[in-house]
Amino acid sequence: MLKDIIFSMVIGGMAGIAGHVRKHGKIIMPRKTKRFIFLGFLEEMLLGSVAAFLIMIYTTPNSMIETIFLSALAGISGDIILTNFRALNENKEKES
Template sequence: MVVQLTVQILIASIIGGIMGIVSHMKKRGRLEKPRMTKRFIYLGFYEDFAVGTIAAIMLVLSSEPQTSFQLVLLSIIAGYSGEAVLRSFEISSDPEKPDLPSSKN
């Protein structure tokens, strides 16, 4: 059981990372390398690779795919739309927050 889960996580991370790079190239039109500015370090395609990998792992762990087709499909979807998948986990994991009163002028 543990070995199967480890293999699923490994496959999801590889596919999610590759799809993260594909998403990066679609958004930016090219593969941007990491660079440093005076105040910021831009990770380039490494950032989208990491986001795709993390999103694919989280989606696979939360959905527990039963077949290899489901595993590959979930990894592709999560890797390609990585930021949206991570945002959905953030929203669903927050406890019920009270609504703030609206200010009417």
């Protein structure tokens, strides 16, 4: 079970990186500014890994194909959720 969870997190992280490259056209490295730390591609990778971890714990797939499919889907979904969250914050700022 632990091997499946680790494998799932790796697949989810790779899907997160693929979503990052699709969105930005390149890999943006982490950097520190005066106000905050920008995580770059690590943000999407971590979000994809956590999403894949949660999906694995919740569903417990029976085969390796299901594990790969659900992990990749979770990694891509993590990127979509992050994009929607940012859009909602921007809309709140514009209304204020």
